[in-house]
Amino acid sequence: MHNSSQTEPAQGTSQGFAHAKAILFGEHAVVYGSPAVAVPLHGLGVQTDIRRSPHQETRIESQLFSGNAQTAPEPMGPVVAGLNAALKAVGNPDAEVELLIRSAIPHSRGLGSSAAVATSVARAVANLHATVFDENTLHEIVQAAETVAHGRPSGIDAWAVAKPAPIRFQTGCAQTIDVGQRLVFVLADSGHHGSTAEAVGGVRARRDADPVRIGGMIDRLAEITDSAVDNIRSGDRGAIGTLMNEAHGLLGSLGVSTPTLDSLVDAATAAGAWGAKLTGGGLGGCVLALADDDDSAEELAEALRKAGAPRTWTTEVRPT
Numbered sequence: 001m002h003n004s005s006q007t008e009p010a011q012g013t014s015q016g017f018a019h020a021k022a023i024l025f026g027e028h029a030v031v032y033g034s035p036a037v038a039v040p041l042h043g044l045g046v047q048t049d050i051r052r053s054p055h056q057e058t059r060i061e062s063q064l065f066s067g068n069a070q071t072a073p074e075p076m077g078p079v080v081a082g083l084n085a086a087l088k089a090v091g092n093p094d095a096e097v098e099l100l101i102r103s104a105i106p107h108s109r110g111l112g113s114s115a116a117v118a119t120s121v122a123r124a125v126a127n128l129h130a131t132v133f134d135e136n137t138l139h140e141i142v143q144a145a146e147t148v149a150h151g152r153p154s155g156i157d158a159w160a161v162a163k164p165a166p167i168r169f170q171t172g173c174a175q176t177i178d179v180g181q182r183l184v185f186v187l188a189d190s191g192h193h194g195s196t197a198e199a200v201g202g203v204r205a206r207r208d209a210d211p212v213r214i215g216g217m218i219d220r221l222a223e224i225t226d227s228a229v230d231n232i233r234s235g236d237r238g239a240i241g242t243l244m245n246e247a248h249g250l251l252g253s254l255g256v257s258t259p260t261l262d263s264l265v266d267a268a269t270a271a272g273a274w275g276a277k278l279t280g281g282g283l284g285g286c287v288l289a290l291a292d293d294d295d296s297a298e299e300l301a302e303a304l305r306k307a308g309a310p311r312t313w314t315t316e317v318r319p320t
């Protein structure tokens with residue numbers, strides 16, 4: 001995965017960074033208290049530069065919007081909420097600041113751009129005030145942004161973009177997983193935006209209509225996640241891949257896959273991936289495939305692009 005370029009801050013400017021994430025197991029089930037596993041996507045990140053505003057207003061410059069924060073359109077709501085929560089947490093809620101947000105993370109692809117942007121903004125605010133947020137304070141700030149973005153987020157994204165290692169997340173708590181063997185993943189963009197809120201709402205409606213069947217699938221996703229944690233610890237790629245394939249099938253049955261995501265999973269399997277699945281909310285977004293090694297990751301990425309993915313990224317999870 002290419003490195004997002006980090007630049008030196010100008011005088012009077014402070015910075016904050018955060019990386020993207022991919023959910024390896026347990027998306028959607030995590031909303032109902034099941035465990036989930038997320039991995040950091042180092043090198044695919046966002047940088048925020050901040051300085052005290054020389055004007056009587058807070059301004060944001062970003063790929064989505066540039067202008068006075070008070071006139072920012074609705075999609076910027078999470079960013080403004082994160083900024084306000086961070087300024088409040090440093091005891092300077094009325095501060096006027098200027099933000100420059102540069103992100104390499106495509107938004108609405110299940111890669112955690114909203115949480116990563118909010119994390120980089122919060123870290124920049126802390127830096128400007130010569131402090132560092134402890135992880136729980138940072139989490140609360142980012143959850144304030146995520147609540148505007150998604151309604152009732154489980155909290156996995158907010159932890160996953162802030163932690164440098166894979167995590168097992170359940171009901172608000174995130175624990176780092178010890179990794180037994182290096183894992184190389186290829187991410188393929190389906191080219192379609194996915195709305196997490198719509199996907200989560202769809203699963204909830206199906207669960208309300210058929211609690212026994214859908215509840216059974218959610219229970220199975222929870223079992224898959226916990227088996228996968230054991231396999232990540234022991235470094236059993238074959239077992240991880242088999243569980244990824246099963247998880248993708250279940251996510252399809254929950255109604256959050258699409259024909260494009262299914263065909264990318266099929267292409268990954270045909271190209272020799274240990275396993276592949278959609279990642280994040282679904283209904284668009286990305287597919288995550290487990291490669292054998294760096295060489296096969298290149299072949300896998302090429303196969304996924306041939307199958308229609310407009311872009312791919314390769315990332316690794318290092319043994320601890």
Ligand SMILES: Nc1ncnc2c1ncn2[C@@H]1O[C@H](COP(=O)(O)OP(=O)(O)O)[C@@H](O)[C@H]1O
Nearest residue numbers: 062063075076078103107108109110112113114
């Ligand atoms: N480059 C960016 N500049 C400003 N805000 C961004 C940027 N990327 C993402 N965001 C914020 O994150 C939101 C996207 O969140 P969402 O659709 O949930 O995507 P994701 O699944 O990547 O988190 C945007 O509406 C905006 O609030």
Ligand SMILES: C[C@@](O)(CCOP(=O)(O)O)CC(=O)O
Nearest residue numbers: 027028110153154196280281
């Ligand atoms: C679908 C979900 O389980 C994972 C987050 O989805 P996404 O990676 O933001 O698309 C929602 C949640 O955990 O709140």
